[in-house]
Amino acid sequence: MxxxxxxxxxxxxxxxxxxxxxxxxxxxxxxxxxxxxxxxxxxxxxxxxxxxxxxxxxxxxxxxxxxxxxxxxxxxxxxxxxxxxxxxxxxxxxxxxxxxxxxxxxxxxxxxxxxxxxxxxxxxxxxxxxxxxxxxxxxxxxxxxxxxxxxxxxxxxxxxxxxxxxxxxxxxxxxxxxxxxxxxxxxxxxxxxxxxxxxxxxxxxxxxxxxxxxxxxxxxxxxxxxxxxxxxxxxxxxxxxxxxxxxxxxxxxxxxxxxxxxxxxxxxxxxxxxxxxxxxxxxxxxxxxxxxxxxxxxxxxxxxxxxxxxxxxxxxxxxxxxxxxxxWCLESQSNVNGESLTVVFDSAKPLAQASIISTKDSGFTGNRTWTETPATLQHQDDKWIASATIPSGSTSCFINVKSGELTASSKYIELNDQ
The missing domain is CATH 3.40.50.1820 (Alpha/Beta hydrolase fold, catalytic domain)
Structure with missing residues (x-):
């Protein structure tokens, strides 16, 4: 009891x-x-x-x-x-x-x-x-x-x-x-x-x-x-x-x-x-x-x-x-420069991989086709830096990083607002 x-x-x-x-x-x-x-x-x-x-x-x-x-x-x-x-x-x-x-x-x-x-x-x-x-x-x-x-x-x-x-x-x-x-x-x-x-x-x-x-x-x-x-x-x-x-x-x-x-x-x-x-x-x-x-x-x-x-x-x-x-993981900084996206993460766990998830569609996000492509990941001091080339024609995107089975994402970016 x-x-x-x-x-x-x-x-x-x-x-x-x-x-x-x-x-x-x-x-x-x-x-x-x-x-x-x-x-x-x-x-x-x-x-x-x-x-x-x-x-x-x-x-x-x-x-x-x-x-x-x-x-x-x-x-x-x-x-x-x-x-x-x-x-x-x-x-x-x-x-x-x-x-x-x-x-x-x-x-x-x-x-x-x-x-x-x-x-x-x-x-x-x-x-x-x-x-x-x-x-x-x-x-x-x-x-x-x-x-x-x-x-x-x-x-x-x-x-x-x-x-x-x-x-x-x-x-x-x-x-x-x-x-x-x-x-x-x-x-x-x-x-x-x-x-x-x-x-x-x-x-x-x-x-x-x-x-x-x-x-x-x-x-x-x-x-x-x-x-x-x-x-x-x-x-x-x-x-x-x-x-x-x-x-x-x-x-x-x-x-x-x-x-x-x-x-x-x-x-x-x-x-x-x-x-x-x-x-x-x-x-x-x-x-x-x-x-x-x-x-x-x-x-x-x-x-x-x-x-x-x-x-x-x-x-x-x-x-x-x-x-x-x-x-355990937070985005601390992000930057879009032309077709390049860089996101800095503060993570208490080691990160193993990164990818960019993007779409070229418009309208309701749930109806769009999303594509996942590899991104680069670097560890500098206590920061993890994920960098990716934004696929040409993309309308929105975000970056995912992985630590084992866990995922952390960057904040969602509407590129037509940049």
């Missing part, structure tokens, strides 16, 4: 006063939008650990427990969040030499739920983990491709921010951000978890939530937004079609409003042909932050929960933050 279930009597207080506001329209003025953003920012004040109880009817394995924790009211009714909560083996011993462990909050994408396997993978790497379900569902199929709902759900996601006609306190993203902050408060309250070493990782829609919450909850030690990002209103795909005329997204929910407050190290994780989130929007998001921004773009990665948690990169990044308070 994991010892943290002794803490079921934790007090849960919400430090915000929630009032119902009128439905919002695109006719709102700047002061109205500023007021709504202040309500979002105030979610960072949910620092009291929520009360949680065991979730009955789920198979327990690998010392990972199903729970429900108290969340914010929705349309005047109380809600709970289903989650899987697990500690690594080193936190489950009664040895007097036992030390606290780092932790991570895991936020699923569209069509997902709280995944026990995701918790297990992080536990195996020495992290306590909590995987949350932010649409009132559990990890049990009610029908093909449909997760069963529990008895205390909050709002569910309606398309791409299609619930902005509701008071902000009843909008899905408001609750998703709050759930993530509360999960952080819960995890860091456990006696076996180091409260200064808790990070957050979100995939797809979870990456959007992560991109939002990392500028709201400054307690996170690191963040791993995967695929999802901000700056999506003008994306040349279904996001732009859905959000182009959504002033509430542009003025309130776009993560770029909050990312300038994010000072924790972050790893921006994706791949060149992602068909949901363009590399330009991801770049606008990490360029908006004040913290160290590591970029990892894996050719052939694909877009799924499993594709995000299978590679070693997220675990290696998190461990480097815990050990050294900085990403």
């Amino acid at each position: 994991i010892r943290f279930f002794l803490i079921v009597s934790l007090a849960f207080t919400v430090s915000l006063a929630f009032t119902v506001s009128p439905a919002f329209t695109c006719a709102a003025d700047a002061d109205d939008f500023a007021m709504q953003r202040s309500k979002v920012t105030a979610l960072g004040e949910l620092t009291t650990a929520p009360r949680f109880i065991a979730a009955e009817g789920f198979e327990e394995a690998d010392n990972i427990r199903p729970i429900y924790f108290d969340a914010l009211p929705y349309e005047g009714k109380p809600t709970k969040v289903f989650a899987w909560l697990g500690l690594p083996e080193q936190a489950q011993t009664d040895s007097p030499d036992r030390k606290t462990v780092p932790g991570i909050v895991l936020v699923h994408g569209g069509g997902g739920t709280a995944f026990r396997e995701w918790v297990k993978r992080w536990n195996d790497h020495g992290f306590a983990a909590i995987s949350i379900a932010h649409e009132g569902q559990v990890e049990r199929r009610e029908a093909t491709r449909k997760w069963a709902k529990h008895d205390w759900p909050g709002p569910w996601r309606r398309g791409h921010y299609q619930d902005v006609d509701k008071p902000i306190e009843d909008q899905w993203m408001y609750h998703a951000v709050a759930d993530t902050v509360l999960a952080n408060s819960l995890l860091r309250s456990l006696p076996d978890v180091n409260p200064d070493q808790v990070g957050v990782m979100g995939v797809s829609w979870g990456g959007v939530i992560t991109s939002t919450v990392m500028g709201i909850d400054s307690r996170f030690a690191f963040a791993i937004p995967t695929y999802g990002c901000g700056d999506m209103a003008d994306a040349e795909n279904h996001w732009g079609q859905a959000l182009g005329n959504n002033d509430f997204y542009r003025q309130v929910w776009d993560p770029v409003h909050y990312l300038p407050n994010a000072q924790m190290p972050a790893m921006w994780f994706s791949w060149p042909r992602d068909n949901h989130f363009p590399l330009g929007s991801q770049a606008a998001s990490y360029r908006a932050t004040k913290g160290p921004a590591m970029v990892v773009l894996l050719p052939g990665m694909r877009h799924s929960s499993r594709a995000s948690w299978t590679p070693p990169d997220s675990y290696a990044f998190a461990k480097s933050i815990i050990a050294d308070q900085r990403p």
Whole structure:
């Protein structure tokens, strides 16, 4: 039995006063939008650990427990969040030499739920983990491709921010951000978890939530937004079609409003042909932050929960933050000079090879053809210098360097902006 279930009597207080506001329209003025953003920012004040109880009817394995924790009211009714909560083996011993462990909050994408396997993978790497379900569902199929709902759900996601006609306190993203902050408060309250070493990782829609919450909850030690990002209103795909005329997204929910407050190290994780989130929007998001921004773009990665948690990169990044308070590899300088690209990396690990990934196409980055060609790599003092000739006619590119199975990328470059 994991010892943290002794803490079921934790007090849960919400430090915000929630009032119902009128439905919002695109006719709102700047002061109205500023007021709504202040309500979002105030979610960072949910620092009291929520009360949680065991979730009955789920198979327990690998010392990972199903729970429900108290969340914010929705349309005047109380809600709970289903989650899987697990500690690594080193936190489950009664040895007097036992030390606290780092932790991570895991936020699923569209069509997902709280995944026990995701918790297990992080536990195996020495992290306590909590995987949350932010649409009132559990990890049990009610029908093909449909997760069963529990008895205390909050709002569910309606398309791409299609619930902005509701008071902000009843909008899905408001609750998703709050759930993530509360999960952080819960995890860091456990006696076996180091409260200064808790990070957050979100995939797809979870990456959007992560991109939002990392500028709201400054307690996170690191963040791993995967695929999802901000700056999506003008994306040349279904996001732009859905959000182009959504002033509430542009003025309130776009993560770029909050990312300038994010000072924790972050790893921006994706791949060149992602068909949901363009590399330009991801770049606008990490360029908006004040913290160290590591970029990892894996050719052939694909877009799924499993594709995000299978590679070693997220675990290696998190461990480097815990050990050294900085990403294991960072771009420190880049320069485009005619057809030559040079990128300087600071790396705590030896680098073995480099390549340039480029495209001659235009339009949405996920629809472009990307080509990988070798680059040169030199080690000078404590710097690694990658140099490449940019293929003639290229419209955008970036450089990848490798250390064993790990990848680090330079920041994304649109060449027509040079």
